[in-house]
Amino acid sequence: MSSPVPAALPTAELHLHIEGTLEPELAVELARRNRVRLPHPDLASLRRAYSFSDLPSFLDLYYELSEVLQQPQDFTDLAEAYLTRAAAQGVRHAEVFVDPQAHTSRGVPLEVVLDGLAEAFRTAEERHGLSARLIACFLRDRDPAEAEALVPRLRPWHDLVIGVGLDSAEVGFPPELFRRAYALAADEGLHRVAHAGEEGPPGYVLGALDALGVERVDHGIRSIEDPALVARLREEQVPLTVCPLSNVALRAVPDLAAHPLRAMLDDGLLVTVNSDDPAYFGGYLHDNTVAVSRALGLGAAERRSLAEHSFRASFLPEADKQRHLAAVATAAEAG
């Protein structure tokens, strides 16, 4: 008999790509609504395409399906579906990635993307009991000049877009390429995070810290290959937003039992669990927590630490962090 599923604790989700929440059913519906031809003729064949060998093979499908997103309402529907699912999985605050260039590069205006998402995010607290903000990611496999040009264009949405990030194909695109874009973002008062050490080497994590001044590292799992880097991440309590089901789906780790999450926790790192692209990788936030807990034998104390870390690592004001941490304590002691 398998053990009962632990209850979801209140948690902040800090590594979630809104485009990665596009479930196949919604992709098919939006393709029909917008008369976009998908290369997969029906839902069953589309579902079969959700099998990946690495990050680039996933990104091919992720960008292809993003083309069904055309109108503000499409982005509102996408966000609304995520918020509904996230709330049911214990998420009480979300700092959500969006890839503006994935849309502007195919002729969808920035306003369509951000106003569409804003429509759902504005009412997230009342409708779903969770607060939600955006982090605009630069696509690292495109010209850094595009990233630099994007930064001032985010100004009208600074109540919603609280930071910048860096994603897409990692290997061959080191953080240093985006030094200027991040300096511009810092001047605008935006928070800074970056994907590093997912497929790329530990040196990319160092580059994100030193060249980009990031406040959090997304993934960062390959940091464990460099003991001096691990010591620095521990001393500086740099948050690492880890995504277990993503790492297995993209073969960054062979299976969940081999995932470094427990070692990272035991090393005193400020790690959090997140879902990355849940429509593609088989689970939302609590699904990740349950799966990795089972595989690594994490207990209630470790799950409480993960929930606490998520709020400590968030960009929430201190008073809100304390309010959420109190809610974690109440839920953990009840459960």
Ligand code: HPA
């Ligand atoms: O996991 C990811 N890594 C890099 N880029 C991405 N864009 C969406 N998901 C990812």
Ligand SMILES: [Zn+2]
């Ligand atoms: Zn990611």
